[in-house]
Amino acid sequence: MQKVLIIGGTGRIGQSVAKDILSHTDAHVIITGRQVGQTVADKLGSRATFQALDLANYEGLKSAVAAADLVIHTAGPFHDRNAQVLQLCIDNGVNYLDVSDHRSFTNKAVAYREDAIANNVTAIINTGVFPGISNSMVRQDVEALDQAEHIHLSYVVAGSGGAGLTVMRTTFLGLQNTFDVWRSGQWVSAEPYSKREVIHFPKPYGPVNVFWFDVPEALTLAQSFDVQTVITKFGSVPEIYNVLTWLTARLPKALLRKRSVIEFFSWGSYRCTEFSDRFTGTGVAMRSEVKGLKDGKPTTACSTLVVDDTAIAAGYGTGSIAQLILSGQFSKPGVWPVEASFPTDLCQSMLKLRGVNIEQQIFN
Incomplete structure (x- = not known):
């Protein structure tokens, strides 16, 4: 069974991402946080577990990343975050998503593009609702x-x-x-x-x-x-x-x-x-x-x-890409924002699967 590690998974956004992945894949989801979160995992169901994890604990983080098939970083705010999680994913050949929402983090992340390409790692950033x-x-x-x-x-x-x-x-x-x-x-x-x-x-x-x-x-x-x-x-x-x-x-x-x-x-x-x-x-x-x-x-x-709910929509955005990566339907080695990597037809099909439609008008 594939394992998805959701860093910061006990938060509102992290839980929404976890619910979406559990609803649309057969993966096992591991949610992390610095405090006890087993109650949250229990509510998510039998394919969810909680793992205590502090981002400041490098060895613990490295071990958790290496054991996953996909890592999703939802532990914001991202204004002052470094790209350590992304770097560990690249080093261990693990695909990566995040819900980052600040350009300072985006600049840090895209600097690893060539490394991700060399290690055949697909890393998509800014994947929630906006951005996403x-x-x-x-x-x-x-x-x-x-x-x-x-x-x-x-x-x-x-x-x-x-x-x-x-x-x-x-x-x-x-x-x-x-x-x-x-x-x-x-x-x-x-x-x-x-x-x-x-x-x-x-x-x-x-x-x-x-x-x-x-x-x-x-x-x-x-x-x-x-x-x-x-x-x-x-x-x-x-x-x-x-x-x-x-x-x-x-x-x-x-x-x-x-x-x-x-x-x-x-x-x-x-x-x-x-x-x-x-x-x-x-x-x-x-x-x-x-x-x-x-x-x-x-x-x-x-x-x-x-x-109707912004947090749930963030789950749709990230969960859609996670579903396609886990199924092998989507791969683009490197570090990319959504618009530079995620094909429109795949986005539309994934959102429709979740009951969401983007309405478009063309006019002169």
Whole structure:
């Protein structure tokens, strides 16, 4: 029986990935965490076990990786993570996935591309929902055109998104620094949670305010496709969370870089969403718009997706690729973001298997 090691598997995202793999494969899943997690494993079923593991324990980590057929890294936030897990996978010839969501980690990971190719290891990064499924949506739209020029990718999350405290930390960590974005063929600096724009998402969201936000797609989409502009914007419902995040982003950066401040905002937001989730739900909507040329005419390809739970959607994104790797249907040695590696037809078939459809429109 194949073994899948999910690092950080006791968290919300890790559990969602585990559930998806257990539902769609015959693999045995090992979830890890620093604290006792056997209760979580018991809830997942007889093909799931818990293994205590601290990422700081190099020998323990090395042994766990070497015993697996596939390693999935879900232990965020990834802002300050090194690529040690990926390196161990490459050294031991073990395929690798992660749900990383910050460009600093993406840059560290892709530096191992040639090593992964040499060791015949398939390593796909940023595989959750956004990044992850969102990247596949953009790839689908780019492929619908003869020439893509402008990518606009937006997301809205209801309340906590069902994804737990770690995602709250990720949000506030993303407000600490300016970041580079690809505009008009050059890299320029953008302020987090700036340049408010109204995007019309499918029901039940409708028009929502979205803002510049630092996600790895802003980096990888510009590298994967020959386009002039890549815009990535994020918003929340209810609107009060956008207001509070915008105000937080305006605080002195030195203050936002203090761990105690990040923890204060993260816990405060998490407690608020525990209440508001009852009314807003925990879903996510994504909208990809790619402008360019088709048959010599200006054309726009637009894809949208709505899922009721953000954490479950992350499980779909990562679980889909895990299923295909375990079955031998997908292999691409190297370290790659989703849009540079995962074929559109495979993505669509895996999502449909999970009851999810990406809606696409083409118009002039």
